[in-house]
Amino acid sequence: MNQTQIRLVDGLSEVTDAFAVAVAGADPQAPVPTCPDWRVRDLVGHIGQAYRWSAELVRSRAAAPPPDPRDEDPGDPHGWAEWLVASAADLIGAVTDTGPETVVWTFLGERPAWFWLRRMVADTAVHVADAAFAAGRPFTIAPDLATGAISEGLELISAAEAAALKPDLRELRGDGQTLLLRPTDAGSGWLITRTPHGVTWECGTDDADVVVTAPVGDLLLAFSRRMTPDDPRLTLTGDAALLHHWWTHTAF
Structure with missing residues (x-):
């Protein structure tokens, strides 16, 4: 892995840990103000599910429809942190084992496997904010991860x-x-x-x-x-x- 990809691996761990802290002790049924159709449990399910879904995309190199986060049961809230960390490790392992430059399916066409690391870091960074707001906690993020998330979002918006x-x-x-x-x-x-x-x-x-x-x-x-x-x-x-x-x- 090059330095950019290594930072994404570290960044995925950072935002996953921050998300786990933000939802710790939260009411699983509490609404998420910035995601009006979701409860805290849905948000947690989405993060772990998205990691595992993208890991399977990398391993199979084939398309698969995005799953519904409401179909995912993240389990007992006391185990959320462990489940989220294991889900992040699943994605990191899939990219590492497959090879970060290996071409895989994405919703924008074929891209290197590390596309999914970057996508999940950006997605989770925003959902850390969602979780923090739902729990009434402050949101903080490393400036380089926020910078990367904005650039990644602009690349998505500007893609053909x-x-x-x-x-x-x-x-x-x-x-x-x-x-x-x-x-x-x-x-x-x-x-x-x-x-x-x-x-x-x-x-x-x-x-x-x-x-x-x-x-x-x-x-x-x-x-x-x-x-x-x-x-x-x-x-x-x-x-x-x-x-x-x-x-x-x-x-x-």
Whole structure:
């Protein structure tokens, strides 16, 4: 494994541990405010199930439909942490044994197996926030993991295949409008351009039609729609309507 892939392995363990801490002692039937159709038990089931599902995708190198998290029973809450850690180890083992560069199936077509490590780190990072909010606990994340999750999300949104999976993303097409996500604590930001063919993005710090400035953890919350564009933790300059339009059409 190269250094990027090793960091993803470590990152998966970090976000899994953080998720387990966030749900420790929580009421399994409590609602999750940022995932209105889910209870805490559903959220826990989703994380472990997603790890094991993606591990099997890597091993088989074949497609399989996404499972319903409500079909997964994560067991007694006292065993959640152990079950989550074992599920993460299953995915890590599958990628390691198969080879991180081995081409496997993904919902965006064939990709290297380590795609699933990156996808699960990003997905779980956001769900750590969901679990923390449900339990009334603070959300924290390593800046590099938040940075990676935003970049990974933009790669999904801008992929040629994305609109077929999420038709609402077609609404993000434009004629050159630009958005800049500018972190205060994590290097350069993300300059997003709406083109007639879809979204493109690059690392950058130049001004844009709308600029959102905040610590990168808060930018991740806004990017993943866990924080509204009007939240006072975000500093907004420029065309607020453009940001609201983006936020409305980027559910994923």
